[in-house]
Amino acid sequence: MARFLAEEHRIFREVFRRYLRTEVVPHFKAWEDERRVPRSFWRDCGAQGFLCPWVSPEYGGGGGDFGYSYVILDEVGHAGLTLNLTLHSDVVVPYLDSYATPEKKREWLTGCVSGDIITAIAMTEPGAGSDLQAVTTTAVRDGDSYVVNGQKIFITNGMDCDLVVVACRTDNKVAGIKSLSLIVVEAGTPGFVKARQLDKMGMHSDPNAELVFADCRVPASNLLGEENAAFKYLMAHLQRERLLIVLQAQSLAERILELSLDYAKKRVAFGRPIGLFQHNQFKLAEMATEVALGRSFLDDLVQEFLDGNDIVTRVSMAKWWVTEMLNRLAYQGVQLHGGYGYMEEFEICRLYRDARLLTIGGGTTEIMKLSIAKRMAL
Ligand SMILES: Cc1cc2nc3c(=O)[nH]c(=O)nc-3n(C[C@H](O)[C@H](O)[C@H](O)COP(=O)(O)OP(=O)(O)OC[C@H]3O[C@@H](n4cnc5c(N)ncnc54)[C@H](O)[C@@H]3O)c2cc1C
Numbered sequence: 312m313a314r315f316l317a318e319e320h321r322i323f324r325e326v327f328r329r330y331l332r333t334e335v336v337p338h339f340k341a342w343e344d345e346r347r348v349p350r351s352f353w354r355d356c357g358a359q360g361f362l363c364p365w366v367s368p369e370y371g372g373g374g375g376d377f378g379y380s381y382v383i384l385d386e387v388g389h390a391g392l393t394l395n396l397t398l399h400s401d402v403v404v405p406y407l408d409s410y411a412t413p414e415k416k417r418e419w420l421t422g423c424v425s426g427d428i429i430t431a432i433a434m435t436e437p438g439a440g441s442d443l444q445a446v447t448t449t450a451v452r453d454g455d456s457y458v459v460n461g462q463k464i465f466i467t468n469g470m471d472c473d474l475v476v477v478a479c480r481t482d483n484k485v486a487g488i489k490s491l492s493l494i495v496v497e498a499g500t501p502g503f504v505k506a507r508q509l510d511k512m513g514m515h516s517d518p519n520a521e522l523v524f525a526d527c528r529v530p531a532s533n534l535l536g537e538e539n540a541a542f543k544y545l546m547a548h549l550q551r552e553r554l555l556i557v558l559q560a561q562s563l564a565e566r567i568l569e570l571s572l573d574y575a576k577k578r579v580a581f582g583r584p585i586g587l588f589q590h591n592q593f594k595l596a597e598m599a600t601e602v603a604l605g606r607s608f609l610d611d612l613v614q615e616f617l618d619g620n621d622i623v624t625r626v627s628m629a630k631w632w633v634t635e636m637l638n639r640l641a642y643q644g645v646q647l648h649g650g651y652g653y654m655e656e657f658e659i660c661r662l663y664r665d666a667r668l669l670t671i672g673g674g675t676t677e678i679m680k681l682s683i684a685k686r687m688a689l
Pocket of ligand 1: 442672678
């Protein structure tokens with residue numbers, strides 16, 4: 312157990328693991344096929360205290376520390392699952408908690424904790440992904456409202472979200488990121504259209520969406536924090552978000568190692584288990600080494616984060632290395648499974664597809680390397 316986790320986290324882990332095993336794993340294939348996780352799952356997670364465990368009891372949360380968020384994501388990965396609980400609980404809701412007005416917090420946070428409100432964050436546009444300076448969605452102040460116009464793409468939880476935090480340009484005279492603001496748009500607001508569900512390579516149970524805002528009028532009080540301060544807010548939260556992506560990749564890599572070891576012991580070829588061939592032993596030894604290095608780096612980083620240290624460079628290193636490592640393991644895991652690895656009924660097949668996203672979402676491998684290089688005084 313990581314040194315920043317305590318006995319109560321261990322107990323919580325047991326409870327959550329059991330919940331995943333009995334209430335999620337048996338249904339997950341159906342959710343993937345349906346391209347959707349049912350609403351009832353979100354509410355059930357809320358009722359059990361698995362959403363936003365860190366939110367203050369004032370808003371219905373458990374007031375827990377980062378350890379609970381860590382345990383949830385770790386267990387989801389170890390179960391071989393990809394669920395968007397963390398994006399909601401630990402990426403989007405923190406923006407509401409930090410920057411929404413007290414009235415809006417009262418209006419939104421309780422629902423976020425109970426699972427009645429599902430959230431999303433929309434920064435990426437068809438012409439602006441890595442380069443947020445290119446965002447063209449606008450929010451123009453008009454009396455007590457903002458009028459939002461623009462298009463967002465690839466938005467996780469997009470089809471199901473009840474509210475979405477949208478990166479908008481609020482000052483057309485200033486170019487780049489200095490004129491970006493974060494504005495909350497609620498589902499059902501006229502002019503907010505969930506235009507289409509995207510057909511993607513993996514992570515099928517997440518209904519990713521293209522969102523359109525056409526003269527969409529929202530109350531001015533839906534602005535998070537101050538106008539034109541989005542970049543500051545994004546930077547303040549980004550390290551935590553990247554740390555969580557690293558954890559997701561790490562726990563999935565551990566799952567792949569477990570599946571591969573298990574298969575290598577059972578599958579017989581040329582009269583013996585394939586795990587007895589030296590080539591496969593070397594491959595499994597390499598996989599186990601990479602997984603151990605990743606976990607050790609990750610847990611050190613979490614400790615540094617909890618100590619309040621600047622982890623920008625090291626979290627960028629971890630984000631690219633661990634997500635690329637996951638993909639190496641996924642490739643090797645399929646190879647060890649032979650033809651069965653190519654079959655959807657084998658978990659490794661799905662994990663191979665799902666893994667591919669993690670070197671792209673939340674900042675690509677190349678952007679992580681740029682961020683590291685920037686701090687090398689080259
Ligand atoms: C399944 C999925 C879920 C997502 N969920 C969300 C979400 O919820 N909210 C959201 O806002 N976004 C989301 N995204 C978007 C994601 O964050 C972007 O796809 C990602 O940031 C990359 O942006 P892009 O796709 O525009 O690629 P681009 O920025 O066009 O990059 C294309 C390629 O060029 C490389 N590149 C770009 N700039 C440089 C450079 N300066 N130097 C070297 N190489 C460079 C990139 O690394 C990449 O390999 C999601 C994407 C996917 C696929």
